[in-house]
Amino acid sequence: MNFYKCRGFVFLLHYFFNKTQKQIDYMKKVAIGVDIGGTNTAIGVVDPEGNVMVKDNIPTPSHGDIKKYMADLSAAIQELIKSVKLLNNDLEVLGIGIGAPNGNYYKGTIEYAPNLSFEGILHIIDMLKSHFPEMGALALTNDANAAAIGEMIYGGAKGMKNFVMFTLGTGVGSGIVVNGDLVYGADGFAGECGHTILIPNGRMCGCGVPGHLEAYCSAPGMKRTAFELLAHYNATDSLLADKSFNELDSKMIYDAAEKGDKVALEVFDKTGKWLGQGFADTVHHLSPEAIFLFGGPTAAGDYIFKPTKKYMEENLLPFFKDKIQILPSQLKPGDAAIVGASALVWKELEK
């Protein structure tokens, strides 16, 4: 990969444009964030304020050799480091943080991730160490945990000691912070609130157990709610009535709600009711200061935040009422995964 050919260089010039020398000096320490997804792996160099200075991505192979993939990933990271040093040779790269599905922080492994083609237990951090033996901090966790740490280091949770992050997307992920530290639990897999039981014997969850929060409050969960409501009301006049199951998505539901479509509005009310119920359970476990929401469906704003808050409050014990904020994540949607992963590095160096 020739760096000058890559789109990252323009991005990097843009980053330094308008920065004073003082600002550039402050930005001398940087962290690498890596987001391993099912099809793509995104990599970025992130400054102490959570801005992505330069980024690139490589395909996550649909089959193949994990060692070769790790060599490719390491080469891409090296190229990015070279590129930022071209413009500021004093730059110090403090470490590499990785967000990945089924990531285990304690072992530095990815374990049996259903959406990755590599099978079994992958010793990612050990392999990365062989490519970067001098690197200060190398750490890995799952995507939602990385988002929670990102929120704490760069985002709306700065200064908070007890909060929970929920990520709404294809699934529902969560990351829990207690006393200023992420909760990994006994084996590194804590924070799977998407798989708490919302409705016993309810909708089938992707994990094979019925009734989980994820089956109701993820983006596909909202689509399932829309289809149930269309069927329930025989709502032939709904704006959603002409979409197939595979066509409909949460953005379309939002657009229909904006036009006053009753089914779409009820989808948001029900999703908020279920999220609020789940959040009440989380509050009764952890008594957080705030719950942050991240992901596509949160773009619907009040449609989702208002009912969630209302139904959470209805389910809380008196001494929790009117205390817990439900807030939108302050991480930028496009870069959040990289930024969250890079935050792991700063968190490691606090220790």
Next chain:
Amino acid sequence: MNFYKCRGFVFLLHYFFNKTQKQIDYMKKVAIGVDIGGTNTAIGVVDPEGNVMVKDNIPTPSHGDIKKYMADLSAAIQELIKSVKLLNNDLEVLGIGIGAPNGNYYKGTIEYAPNLSFEGILHIIDMLKSHFPEMGALALTNDANAAAIGEMIYGGAKGMKNFVMFTLGTGVGSGIVVNGDLVYGADGFAGECGHTILIPNGRMCGCGVPGHLEAYCSAPGMKRTAFELLAHYNATDSLLADKSFNELDSKMIYDAAEKGDKVALEVFDKTGKWLGQGFADTVHHLSPEAIFLFGGPTAAGDYIFKPTKKYMEENLLPFFKDKIQILPSQLKPGDAAIVGASALVWKELEK
């Protein structure tokens, strides 16, 4: 109160009987545990191994002046301290730990406890400090949190960093330990797992919200299950069929199960199913090493532990299966509240 008249002195002689000088020297540091209940307040001096050396109790007044109550409590504590020093003058009292309903660790307060006659917010630790200005550690938390710390300091959770304690009694309490510390949350009230929603719109909980775990898995919850099953099966031949709602208790259900009564056996199966479902949600939040069970219904042993384990496992994500132990508390039933409260002192002194 004249100490020599009190039953505690005989108890104390019994404690020192058979102890060698070496053992007595080791026991030189002690902690006071106080358990504030609706009708009685129990006080004990506890050695580093969790043995109650001497104990006493005073009535928690059904009405009256909180300042007078705190003066009486402090006088009773002073008497107990005098009594242990009579036999070993080198004895060092390290602090006083209090377990109380709606206890707030951060503020040292009891807040709006429905079963206490004192109203509003009670500044217990501030008042105690005026009576014991020289005392090293003074701390207060709710009963279930105290039991969790007791389990960690003296009981089956020694050496565990991540576990949860559930106390089954009139209600269902819980205390959560993460990374070796009790989770108090943002405002000191974390660990109210008894008030997580088990069955939406289900049985009314004492707190006024329907469907909570406590409404199903507490001792009164088991009685409610028995009555539902008697009604469902029209079970006139059940051993429980001759008891009124106010007569029946969890011990009678256990005795009937021992005799093979089908309704009683199903009560345990259902209670285990609901506990297991609730525990799965707790595991998905926290990934603990173990969950401890304390309280009357746990005396039923396998009747309650087996179905709880079975149904918890059914609801867990693959990477949690066969990892989380469900264990009986190792705290002695009679003294657990005092012992748990005293454990707060050792925990404070670790800091």
